[in-house]
Amino acid sequence: MGYLAPAGKKRSSHVMLSDSSLSNLGDPTLNFPPFAAAPVPADSSSSEPTQNELFETDPPPWELTVGEDVQLASIVFARSPHGPYDYRIPDDLLDVLRPGMRVGVPLGHRKKPTPGWCVSIKTGNAAQKKLRDVSEVIDDEPLCDAALVRLVMFIAHYYQVPAGQVFDTLIPASVRDNAGTRKTTYFRPAPGLTEEQIAKLPSKQQSAMRFLIAQDRPMTAAEIAIMAECTEDPIRRLRKKELLVPEVRRELSQNIRIRAQANDGETRKTHDLTAQQENALSRINSAVDSGRGRTLLLHGVTGSGKTEVYIQAIEHVVKQAGSAIVLVPEISLTPQTRGRFEDRFQNVAVLHSQMSASERHFHWQRIRRGEVQVVIGPRSAVFAPLPNLGLIVIDEEHDTSFKQDKQPRYHARKVAHARAMALGIPLVLGSATPSMEAWHATQTGHAELVTMSERVGNRPMPDVQLVDLRVKEERGKGGAISRPLHAAVLETLKEKGQAILLLNRRGYATTIQCPACGTVCACPDCDMPLTHHRDGGKAMCHYCDYTIPTPPWCPACRFDGMRYGGLGTQRLEMEAKARFPDARIARMDSDTMKRAGSHQRVLSEFRAGEIDVLLGTQMIAKGLDFPNVLLVGVINADSALHFPDFRAAERTFQLVTQVAGRTGRGDRGGRVIVQTFTPEHPAIQAAARHDYLKFVEDEMVNRKKFNYPPLGSVARIIIRGPLEDKTESVADAIVDRLEKARDLLKAEVRILGPAPPPIVKISGKYRFHLLLQATEAAVVGEVIRRGLADFKVDPKEEIEFLVDIDPVNLM
Numbered sequence: 183m184g185y186l187a188p189a190g191k192k193r194s195s196h197v198m199l200s201d202s203s204l205s206n207l208g209d210p211t212l213n214f215p216p217f218a219a220a221p222v223p224a225d226s227s228s229s230e231p232t233q234n235e236l237f238e239t240d241p242p243p244w245e246l247t248v249g250e251d252v253q254l255a256s257i258v259f260a261r262s263p264h265g266p267y268d269y270r271i272p273d274d275l276l277d278v279l280r281p282g283m284r285v286g287v288p289l290g291h292r293k294k295p296t297p298g299w300c301v302s303i304k305t306g307n308a309a310q311k312k313l314r315d316v317s318e319v320i321d322d323e324p325l326c327d328a329a330l331v332r333l334v335m336f337i338a339h340y341y342q343v344p345a346g347q348v349f350d351t352l353i354p355a356s357v358r359d360n361a362g363t364r365k366t367t368y369f370r371p372a373p374g375l376t377e378e379q380i381a382k383l384p385s386k387q388q389s390a391m392r393f394l395i396a397q398d399r400p401m402t403a404a405e406i407a408i409m410a411e412c413t414e415d416p417i418r419r420l421r422k423k424e425l426l427v428p429e430v431r432r433e434l435s436q437n438i439r440i441r442a443q444a445n446d447g448e449t450r451k452t453h454d455l456t457a458q459q460e461n462a463l464s465r466i467n468s469a470v471d472s473g474r475g476r477t478l479l480l481h482g483v484t485g486s487g488k489t490e491v492y493i494q495a496i497e498h499v500v501k502q503a504g505s506a507i508v509l510v511p512e513i514s515l516t517p518q519t520r521g522r523f524e525d526r527f528q529n530v531a532v533l534h535s536q537m538s539a540s541e542r543h544f545h546w547q548r549i550r551r552g553e554v555q556v557v558i559g560p561r562s563a564v565f566a567p568l569p570n571l572g573l574i575v576i577d578e579e580h581d582t583s584f585k586q587d588k589q590p591r592y593h594a595r596k597v598a599h600a601r602a603m604a605l606g607i608p609l610v611l612g613s614a615t616p617s618m619e620a621w622h623a624t625q626t627g628h629a630e631l632v633t634m635s636e637r638v639g640n641r642p643m644p645d646v647q648l649v650d651l652r653v654k655e656e657r658g659k660g661g662a663i664s665r666p667l668h669a670a671v672l673e674t675l676k677e678k679g680q681a682i683l684l685l686n687r688r689g690y691a692t693t694i695q696c697p698a699c700g701t702v703c704a705c706p707d708c709d710m711p712l713t714h715h716r717d718g719g720k721a722m723c724h725y726c727d728y729t730i731p732t733p734p735w736c737p738a739c740r741f742d743g744m745r746y747g748g749l750g751t752q753r754l755e756m757e758a759k760a761r762f763p764d765a766r767i768a769r770m771d772s773d774t775m776k777r778a779g780s781h782q783r784v785l786s787e788f789r790a791g792e793i794d795v796l797l798g799t800q801m802i803a804k805g806l807d808f809p810n811v812l813l814v815g816v817i818n819a820d821s822a823l824h825f826p827d828f829r830a831a832e833r834t835f836q837l838v839t840q841v842a843g844r845t846g847r848g849d850r851g852g853r854v855i856v857q858t859f860t861p862e863h864p865a866i867q868a869a870a871r872h873d874y875l876k877f878v879e880d881e882m883v884n885r886k887k888f889n890y891p892p893l894g895s896v897a898r899i900i901i902r903g904p905l906e907d908k909t910e911s912v913a914d915a916i917v918d919r920l921e922k923a924r925d926l927l928k929a930e931v932r933i934l935g936p937a938p939p940p941i942v943k944i945s946g947k948y949r950f951h952l953l954l955q956a957t958e959a960a961v962v963g964e965v966i967r968r969g970l971a972d973f974k975v976d977p978k979e980e981i982e983f984l985v986d987i988d989p990v991n992l993m
């Protein structure tokens with residue numbers, strides 16, 4: 183395998199193959215001292231001043247009262263320096279400040295208080311340290327309860343990111359900024375106000391006051407003015423005399439729109455569960471009732487009715503006044519998924535990326551007040567502040583979108599696991615194609631396996647036919663659609679069925695090449711070939727969005743007649759339209775789905791039978807449940823197979839199995855045609871036979887050879903900078919430090935690299951990466967923590983390094 187060759191450098195490496203296995207789901211306990219190891223700011227190359235340097239050296243006056251115990255708050259910051267630093271809590275804030283609130287504190291020589299998060303409060307001796315006071319408390323209520331504060335500290339430690347940044351991820355910006363709300367001042371009559379006092383007031387003031395008293399509720403100045411038919415001036419005067427008591431409330435602005443959520447027209451009913459569903463449900467329910475933190479893997483084949491099981495399990499939780507989180511991949515947050523939950527629960531909050539800041543804030547507040555029973559959303563919904571959380575479900579748990587690809591690079595499964603175990607509630611992972619990590623957990627006692635091997639309604643799994651694209655008679659006369667697939671589409675159309683065609687690449691052509699001199703149009707910033715998009719004749723970089731008009735002639739030799747190679751969904755659409763002129767064809771990929779609501783519209787049309795052939799990228803591969811789909815065609819099953827990534831086979835198996843599962847979901851059966859250049863590949867063979875167990879068995883052997891996850895743990899460090907040689911020498915320096923740390927710790931960790939990753943340049947920055955590997959995640963983590971503890975890069979060189987624990991993307 184060796185996708186990351188040690189780059190021609192001789193590096194000592196301790197390869198360790200051991201039988202002891204490790205659950206990548208991690209340590210179920212969160213019992214570590216919150217600050218045992220202050221997290222290394224993984225992406226900051228600037229130096230961190232120590233607490234002493236940051237503070238003035240003159241002892242503050244109160245320090246002279248030697249030895250007194252005081253209350254101290256530990257504060258962390260999203261920006262460097264990240265803390266935690268201790269501050270004294272002044273007496274007037276003692277009853278106010280709690281962990282999970284934001285504060286303003288003096289930091290260094292900054293004039294204004296710096297905002298930070300309070301993570302803990304403790305009793306300390308103020309005299310020993312030069313401590314300054316918390317200047318202000320920003321929030322009225324903690325934005326995170328104690329359990330969420332602990333979760334933040336866990337994420338900060340495990341993923342090696344500053345806790346302040348984790349808080350900022352956990353609490354959406356819209357909540358921090360109070361989006362869609364405004365402060366309004368209400369007035370009440372001063373307590374103890376007598377009739378005598380009122381009678382002495384000037385008449386305008388008097389009538390204003392009487393109206394307010396008669397209403398018997400706090401009112402704004404504007405309201406009083408309207409009712410008492412006066413200006414606001416008398417009210418101002420009353421306030422000055424302190425006969426009115428102001429009260430500031432934060433309220434939702436009146437005219438923000440909280441959009442109603444539409445479904446796609448599926449007609450719903452509850453179902454009598456199949457025996458396998460019953461069994462799965464009772465296993466989950468008894469986990470809920472056990473009151474312990476447990477992980478269950480629900481391995482249910484496509485169409486086995488997993489959603490119905492989740493719904494009934496959540497109903498069980500809700501009956502006991504609990505609530506639940508359901509995480510789904512962003513693209514399967516379809517109207518259908520929402521609709522199924524919204525129909526069965528009174529209060530569902532659907533969190534998705536197209537929400538406005540005010541909507542996000544509105545839902546967050548509802549959730550925190552306990553008004554919501556079920557939260558559905560993509561990975562960030564794992565942080566939803568439900569007060570009585572009783573169950574977390576991750577649907578399609580194998581999906582890579584559960585890992586965040588920017589700092590903090592957390593995996594929602596890991597975070598959900600930590601949260602569930604800390605609360606003593608079950609975590610249910612559901613998939614037809616479980617990740618190797620989840621599967622391994624069932625084999626090592628970290629998760630309980632629940633299997634649903636059959637589809638509902640005794641429906642058979644669809645037949646899968648492999649088309650060998652190496653054989654000319656099969657392939658047909660050029661184009662993307664082979665002879666057998668062409669015939670099958672025609673047959674499907676004749677039977678008034680629908681077809682889905684999967685091609686996992688958007689655009690028209692994936693290379694633009696000069697046939698005369700061989701030049702390939704590439705992105706100047708990323709060095710990757712540009713993709714030709716027919717709409718508007720654009721050549722685009724899919725890594726950085728660099729876009730130019732597609733050159734009509736070769737930029738190098740001026741030859742007129744650039745060739746378009748490689749196939750994208752736009753070209754497939756053209757071909758399909760030409761071959762099936764009578765069919766109604768729609769394309770679904772991130773180019774056509776840019777506008778809000780387009781996803782829903784296409785899916786409703788497809789459900790209504792107004793579209794015959796739906797083609798697109800992996801967006802159409804997941805979760806869709808349309809009974810009239812009689813045919814699924816996979817245009818090129820190998821597209822992800824030869825990626826330099828140890829998960830390439832797993833991804834291929836998952837994609838083919840998932841898309842194949844979109845058919846045969848009604849009474850009319852269904853079939854699948856998979857076009858491939860390597861029909862003998864074990865992943866494709868296993869997918870064709872719907873044989874997950876065979877796939878994991880084979881794949882586990884491959885992982886074992888190199889101790890790749892889930893048998894071992896991997897971390898990746900990316901170093902990027904504007905100059906190639908400088909960047910590489912920083913990478914070398916990092917490796918040296920890691921090796922020293924490893925030897926010091928006597929840790930058995932393999933360090934590979936530095937090497938240029940498959941994408942050597944992104945947005946004008948050169949990249950190098952290195953991998954660390956060991957059997958235990960904790961060991962890898964500690965080597966990095968130690969190795970990079972005080973590592974600094976000259977800020978002038980603009981070189982960054984970032985740590986990615988349990989990476990899912992190795993490009």
Ligand SMILES: Nc1ncnc2c1ncn2[C@@H]1O[C@H](COP(=O)(O)OP(=O)(O)OP(=O)(O)O)[C@@H](O)[C@H]1O
Pocket residue numbers: 453454455456459482483484485486487488489490613614638639804805806807843
């Ligand atoms: N007990 C049942 N009897 C009849 N139909 C059912 C039953 N349970 C679920 N269904 C229906 O079966 C279909 C498939 O269910 P669902 O979409 O939950 O499958 P799934 O396991 O999530 O599949 P996939 O992994 O392919 O998304 C749905 O239309 C659902 O309404």
Ligand SMILES: [Zn+2]
Pocket residue numbers: 705706707708709723724725726727728945
């Ligand atoms: Zn680019």
